[in-house]
Amino acid sequence: MYLSERKKSILRTVVELYVKTAEPIGSKAVVEALGSTLSSATVRSDMSELENLGLLEKPHTSAGRIPSSLGYRLYVNELMLSRNISNDDAIVINSTLDGSLAVRPHLLDEVGSLTSRLTTYPAYAMTSSTGIISIARFDFIYVDSYTFIIVALLSNDTVKNKLVHLTAPFDPKILQKLTAIFNASFTGIPEERVTPTLIMATERAVGDTSGIVTIVAGFVIELLVEAKAIGASFTGAVNLLDHPEYRDIDKAQRIIRYLSDVNELVRLPSPDIAGEVKITIGPENLAEQLKDSSVVAVRYDAGGDMQGLIGVVGPTRMDYSKVATHLSYIAKGLSLLLSGTNPLVSGAAKTSKIGDEDIGEN
Amino acid sequence: MYLSERKKSILRTVVELYVKTAEPIGSKAVVEALGSTLSSATVRSDMSELENLGLLEKPHTSAGRIPSSLGYRLYVNELMLSRNISNDDAIVINSTLDGSLAVRPHLLDEVGSLTSRLTTYPAYAMTSSTGIISIARFDFIYVDSYTFIIVALLSNDTVKNKLVHLTAPFDPKILQKLTAIFNASFTGIPEERVTPTLIMATERAVGDTSGIVTIVAGFVIELLVEAKAIGASFTGAVNLLDHPEYRDIDKAQRIIRYLSDVNELVRLPSPDIAGEVKITIGPENLAEQLKDSSVVAVRYDAGGDMQGLIGVVGPTRMDYSKVATHLSYIAKGLSLLLSGTNPLVSGAAKTSKIGDEDIGEN
DNA sequence: AATTAGCACTCTCGGTCGTCGAGTGCTAAA
DNA sequence: TTTAGCACTCGACGACCGAGAGTGCTAATT
Numbered sequence: 001m002y003l004s005e006r007k008k009s010i011l012r013t014v015v016e017l018y019v020k021t022a023e024p025i026g027s028k029a030v031v032e033a034l035g036s037t038l039s040s041a042t043v044r045s046d047m048s049e050l051e052n053l054g055l056l057e058k059p060h061t062s063a064g065r066i067p068s069s070l071g072y073r074l075y076v077n078e079l080m081l082s083r084n085i086s087n088d089d090a091i092v093i094n095s096t097l098d099g100s101l102a103v104r105p106h107l108l109d110e111v112g113s114l115t116s117r118l119t120t121y122p123a124y125a126m127t128s129s130t131g132i133i134s135i136a137r138f139d140f141i142y143v144d145s146y147t148f149i150i151v152a153l154l155s156n157d158t159v160k161n162k163l164v165h166l167t168a169p170f171d172p173k174i175l176q177k178l179t180a181i182f183n184a185s186f187t188g189i190p191e192e193r194v195t196p197t198l199i200m201a202t203e204r205a206v207g208d209t210s211g212i213v214t215i216v217a218g219f220v221i222e223l224l225v226e227a228k229a230i231g232a233s234f235t236g237a238v239n240l241l242d243h244p245e246y247r248d249i250d251k252a253q254r255i256i257r258y259l260s261d262v263n264e265l266v267r268l269p270s271p272d273i274a275g276e277v278k279i280t281i282g283p284e285n286l287a288e289q290l291k292d293s294s295v296v297a298v299r300y301d302a303g304g305d306m307q308g309l310i311g312v313v314g315p316t317r318m319d320y321s322k323v324a325t326h327l328s329y330i331a332k333g334l335s336l337l338l339s340g341t342n343p344l345v346s347g348a349a350k351t352s353k354i355g356d357e358d359i360g361e362n
Numbered sequence: 363m364y365l366s367e368r369k370k371s372i373l374r375t376v377v378e379l380y381v382k383t384a385e386p387i388g389s390k391a392v393v394e395a396l397g398s399t400l401s402s403a404t405v406r407s408d409m410s411e412l413e414n415l416g417l418l419e420k421p422h423t424s425a426g427r428i429p430s431s432l433g434y435r436l437y438v439n440e441l442m443l444s445r446n447i448s449n450d451d452a453i454v455i456n457s458t459l460d461g462s463l464a465v466r467p468h469l470l471d472e473v474g475s476l477t478s479r480l481t482t483y484p485a486y487a488m489t490s491s492t493g494i495i496s497i498a499r500f501d502f503i504y505v506d507s508y509t510f511i512i513v514a515l516l517s518n519d520t521v522k523n524k525l526v527h528l529t530a531p532f533d534p535k536i537l538q539k540l541t542a543i544f545n546a547s548f549t550g551i552p553e554e555r556v557t558p559t560l561i562m563a564t565e566r567a568v569g570d571t572s573g574i575v576t577i578v579a580g581f582v583i584e585l586l587v588e589a590k591a592i593g594a595s596f597t598g599a600v601n602l603l604d605h606p607e608y609r610d611i612d613k614a615q616r617i618i619r620y621l622s623d624v625n626e627l628v629r630l631p632s633p634d635i636a637g638e639v640k641i642t643i644g645p646e647n648l649a650e651q652l653k654d655s656s657v658v659a660v661r662y663d664a665g666g667d668m669q670g671l672i673g674v675v676g677p678t679r680m681d682y683s684k685v686a687t688h689l690s691y692i693a694k695g696l697s698l699l700l701s702g703t704n705p706l707v708s709g710a711a712k713t714s715k716i717g718d719e720d721i722g723e724n
Numbered sequence: 725a726a727t728t729a730g731c732a733c734t735c736t737c738g739g740t741c742g743t744c745g746a747g748t749g750c751t752a753a754a
Numbered sequence: 755t756t757t758a759g760c761a762c763t764c765g766a767c768g769a770c771c772g773a774g775a776g777t778g779c780t781a782a783t784t
Binding site: 137139141143149151153157158159160161162163237238241242247249252253256257260 | 499501503505511513515519520521522523524525599600603604609611614615618619622
């Protein structure tokens with residue numbers, strides 16, 4: 001679609017003013033914002049053409065115009081200026097990420113809440129494993145004659161343990177047998193291969209009648225299932241209420257309910273490669289509930305074969321540039337933190353759809 | 363405050379109708395609900411007296427009446443009928459709790475979301491330790507010449523571990539030294555006593571110059587701090603929007619924001635003993651933000667010296683009986699699950715402020 | 725051909741006004 | 755003590771109206 005430079009800057013202005021004010025933008029306001037000497041009538045006819053092209057629309061006859069989804073799309077693809085993250089925000093992000101390292105179990109929550117605070121939109125964060133996880137090594141620690149600890153080192157370099165309390169005393173020597181046989185038969189295999197047959201064979205080999213083998217095998221299955229499981233977190237839902245498009249309580253509720261369902265979260269749009277920012281605008285969303293909202297998501301490298309995803313959901317009237325910048329910065333920080341690599345620097349990835357002029361901050 | 367039986371049942375009726383409809387209740391509606399042959403004029407004069415006593419109030423001259431906080435308080439203390447939990451709800455609770463045992467790290471979230479779903483109000487769940495936690499025992503597992511695992515058994519019967527990757531190879535023999543000295547010097551002591559002096563002394567004793575001792579000691583501190591930390595979860599905030607008293611978005615937002623702050627959560631009203639349900643109505647709340655909301659909370663025994671708290675926040679127009687029943691049932695289930703004891707059966711505790719007539723379900 | 729001034733037209737927003745109805749309080753009678 | 759009757763109050767709701775913002779069109783200008 002060919003657009004004259006003037007039409008482009010009018011479209012850009014309408015988008016940016018509308019993002020800021022949430023009010024339909026009239027021709028006069030555009031002239032003013034452009035600092036142009038054009039008359040409002042001229043701009044008016046241009047805007048009318050932009051409307052015919054489906055880039056702008058009117059809420060009603062006598063109001064100004066607002067961008068259509070197509071208008072936003074064109075803006076995001078071609079008109080949007082990338083910006084640098086503000087120093088303050090960078091500091092907040094860095095210190096939050098540094099501090100979160102200690103609380104790994106709630107890392108996703110932390111990241112989500114950080115993202116949500118910075119962008120003022122609800123945020124979601126997820127991790128999932130891309131590879132197949134197995135156990136690399138077993139150890140058993142004797143505590144007392146009723147108690148021992150199982151320690152398992154997983155193939156993704158995490159360690160899990162379980163304290164086992166038996167109701168009857170056991171012979172400490174059995175722990176050596178367990179160590180030998182579990183390291184021989186249960187390492188390097190995925191969850192599907194921990195079969196009842198294998199467990200029973202192990203029981204016979206160890207000569208165990210007390211059920212210890214079953215307990216340990218149960219722990220193994222639990223671990224492998226858990227390792228496969230994705231982690232997901234959805235934070236900052238209240239923030240939605242800040243934005244006038246969700247003033248309608250029912251609408252806000254519908255969308256929050258939708259996003260609170262982990263099963264739906266995993267279906268949200270997701271960029272293909274780490275570091276890339278994916279912007280999905282209004283009806284481009286597959287989910288019915290998101291047809292008039294937008295999603296901005298970024299992928300990060302969570303170390304090992306773990307991949308992570310952070311995203312933000314808000315009205316189509318969103319400051320895409322700012323949100324993309326924030327997400328991208330956070331993802332970069334997380335990748336660095338968790339995997340020691342920076343996808344944006346190291347590879348072909350780039351923040352898609354974002355120009356590279358620099359208009360500074362704010 | 364003496365009240366005739368008739369006035370009591372009028373008050374009860376007003377509360378119950380108002381809880382159901384959220385509309386001010388007129389004298390005629392009361393007569394109807396009571397199935398009484400009294401005339402509305404009689405009820406009217408009774409209601410007028412109840413208003414003089416501060417138990418009812420009028421939103422405006424020509425509307426019906428609604429209970430005042432005092433009215434709710436009297437209702438909760440003396441008029442409310444306890445009820446049994448419905449079979450369906452019991453099944454939901456039991457199966458959710460059983461299923462949650464596996465996902466301990468998110469137990470609080472699960473419990474909160476369960477509570478929130480059943481009551482239709484936002485729920486919070488917390489645990490904290492009442493005792494002082496120390497490490498009972500250390501083990502070190504050799505993985506390879508750069509890598510070892512620290513395993514620590516805490517005094518509350520949980521096990522923690524950490525995988526340590528060094529940049530330079532280490533002598534496996536040092537692990538034995540570490541085992542000996544950490545078990546001798548770092549067990550049974552609280553976090554405050556893990557001082558730099560102790561760490562340096564340990565370093566000298568082991569003859570460590572590579573910083574391994576510092577790493578292990580850092581892990582110890584991290585563990586003890588984390589063990590002291592409370593866990594808190596706030597779930598189901600959207601549910602607030604279901605209730606007409608939070609139709610005002612700003613009001614809803616204020617209260618959700620308030621409850622999203624963990625530091626505030628810990629100050630919410632809390633019953634003194636496990637199993638007891640504590641109901642705090644409107645202005646009885648200390649927090650300014652909760653002056654026109656109510657809180658219902660219950661304490662449970664989380665095993666070891668862990669105590670847990672579940673609570674629900676909603677409008678003063680709340681079905682206290684139903685909420686109390688649900689909370690109490692969930693707390694009972696959790697206590698049983700986590701500590702094997704049932705406080706309601708085993709001790710002096712009772713669900714305070716709840717009568718014992720039985721009006722069945724719903 | 726592009727731009728502009730001028731103008732009639734459209735539609736929303738906010739305020740005012742009047743009606744309706746639910747519910748009350750009071751009085752006087754039962 | 756209870757009740758019927760009645761005047762009164764007040765919010766909810768809808769109709770109406772004027773102001774203001776913005777548009778599209780036309781005719782004149784560059």
